[in-house]
Each structure stands twice: as C-alpha cells, then as structure tokens.
Amino acid sequence: MDDEITAIERNNTWELVDLPSGQQIIRVKWIYKTKLKENGEIDKYKARLVAKGHKQKKAGFKKCPHEHTLYVKAEDGKIIIEFDMSDLGLMHYFLGIEVKQVAAGTFISQKKYAQEILDIFGMKNCNGSNTPSEVGMKLEKDPRGKKIDSTYYKQIVGSLMDLTATRPDIMYAVSLISRYMEQPKEVHLLAAKRILRYLQGTIDFNVLCKQ
Known part of the structure; x- marks a missing residue:
C-alpha cells in the first residue's frame, strides 16, 4: 500500500x-x-x-x-x-499460459492447468499413458451402452478443449469425444479418461515457438 x-x-x-x-x-x-x-x-x-x-x-x-x-x-x-x-522483465505467465523465453525461441505450456484438471476429475494419481487414444479406436453412439452423467462428461470435454491451446497433440482425440456430449455412454467416458491419463504421462510437454 x-x-x-x-x-x-x-x-x-x-x-x-x-x-x-x-x-x-x-x-x-x-x-x-x-x-x-x-x-x-x-x-x-x-x-x-x-x-x-x-x-x-x-x-x-x-x-x-x-x-x-x-x-x-x-x-x-x-x-x-x-x-x-x-520494467517487469521477461513475461512468465499470461492468461493461464506459462511462458519461458530462451535463445531458441519461446516455450508455452499449461502445466498448472493440466494438473488442476487431473485433480478435479480424480485422476491426479492415475497411471500415465503414452498415447491420447487407443490405436485404431472407433467411437460410436453406442445406444445400448451404459449411460453416464452428461454434465460430468461435458465438464471433462470442456476442460480438455481449453487445454488444446498449448496441447495440439490431444486435439484429434478431444474432437472425437466431443461428438457425444448429448448422450455420453461409459465407452465415451473411458476414452475421455484415456486422454487424462495421457496428460498425466506427458505433463511436462511444451510448445516451442521458434524465433
């Protein structure tokens, strides 16, 4: 003051x-x-x-x-x-995006936000995955599948969409699960959790913007 x-x-x-x-x-x-x-x-x-x-x-x-x-x-x-x-020096944090400037360029990430997502959806201590989706996976509406809480599912999808700003590697998998937000089934939730497990295994990934 x-x-x-x-x-x-x-x-x-x-x-x-x-x-x-x-x-x-x-x-x-x-x-x-x-x-x-x-x-x-x-x-x-x-x-x-x-x-x-x-x-x-x-x-x-x-x-x-x-x-x-x-x-x-x-x-x-x-x-x-x-x-x-x-003079505040080099920028380190902007609108939730972590920024690290080096000679080769600028690294951006949302590691803190990714950790918050994992914590919110109870995946903080889950085992990591090397890929955001199973190889050859084909999601369908699955009308006979077990119904799940659509609000909970939409929250996961929305959070993952926000993360794609610095994680283009999950863009395709997130776009797939986003097709079933109206009537999600258990198989869709498992696919969404697979993305969360992938985040756990790649939590330190960054995007490099070259000079």
Missing part, C-alpha cells in the same frame, strides 16, 4: 483542492490481489487504490488507435501527461 501511495504522489495522479459547490466527492477504495508465479506459488501481494468509476465523468483522455489498452491526454498533438513505468 505504501508503494502504491508513493507511485500516485510521484506521478501527480491527483491534486488536492476544495470541493466545488454543488459537486459530489468521487470516493476511492483499495483493491487487493495475490499475484502467482507460473507454478502456482505466491509471487507478491498487490494493492491498488482506485476511484469508483461509475461516478466519474468523461475527461480528455483518448484511446490510442494502435494500442487499445492505452489512453493518453494530449494537446495540439503532444502528450502532456507522462507516467513512470515499471
């Missing part, structure tokens, strides 16, 4: 004035967040002092046409407000 106040004062974020007649005070509040490392461990505790924006009025800041998350205040084409920026 002290660091946040210091940064606000250094950047001249506000100016203390008397409240104009007939105007209301825009109140502020503290927002607290725990920043995690890519392995899930606590990195730091962050605090931000923010204004309750729903009571603010439109000011002279304009959205940058090249970077839509950047707003600037300018007069005659010149930026009149500058802020100090912190």
Whole structure:
C-alpha cells in the first residue's frame, strides 16, 4: 500500500483542492490481489487504490488507435501527461499460459492447468499413458451402452478443449469425444479418461515457438 501511495504522489495522479459547490466527492477504495508465479506459488501481494468509476465523468483522455489498452491526454498533438513505468522483465505467465523465453525461441505450456484438471476429475494419481487414444479406436453412439452423467462428461470435454491451446497433440482425440456430449455412454467416458491419463504421462510437454 505504501508503494502504491508513493507511485500516485510521484506521478501527480491527483491534486488536492476544495470541493466545488454543488459537486459530489468521487470516493476511492483499495483493491487487493495475490499475484502467482507460473507454478502456482505466491509471487507478491498487490494493492491498488482506485476511484469508483461509475461516478466519474468523461475527461480528455483518448484511446490510442494502435494500442487499445492505452489512453493518453494530449494537446495540439503532444502528450502532456507522462507516467513512470515499471520494467517487469521477461513475461512468465499470461492468461493461464506459462511462458519461458530462451535463445531458441519461446516455450508455452499449461502445466498448472493440466494438473488442476487431473485433480478435479480424480485422476491426479492415475497411471500415465503414452498415447491420447487407443490405436485404431472407433467411437460410436453406442445406444445400448451404459449411460453416464452428461454434465460430468461435458465438464471433462470442456476442460480438455481449453487445454488444446498449448496441447495440439490431444486435439484429434478431444474432437472425437466431443461428438457425444448429448448422450455420453461409459465407452465415451473411458476414452475421455484415456486422454487424462495421457496428460498425466506427458505433463511436462511444451510448445516451442521458434524465433
């Protein structure tokens, strides 16, 4: 909190004035967040002092046409407000994707998310598999097969779909089991669990994006 106040004062974020007649005070509040490392461990505790924006009025800041998350205040084409920026170093974690930058390129993975999936669906201590599906496997609707909880099955499929962003090796197997979400049978669940066991055996797999 002290660091946040210091940064606000250094950047001249506000100016203390008397409240104009007939105007209301825009109140502020503290927002607290725990920043995690890519392995899930606590990195730091962050605090931000923010204004309750729903009571603010439109000011002279304009959205940058090249970077839509950047707003600037300018007069005659010149930026009149500058802020100090912190160098956070190389990116390690972004939107749930773990990032590791090396000379050969950039490795991306979702190891932490894969571990969470295995834990959620009770496969944390399962035996690993070398392939995401059995060789020559052909899934069908299996109308006479044993019915299973479709909600549970959909949760597994959805979680695996989210993981395909960095695990293209499971894309085909996941697309197969996703065809039977309406009326899944036991054989479909076994196929889904085979993918989970494959994740267990390949938990450290990454995707390398070459320079």
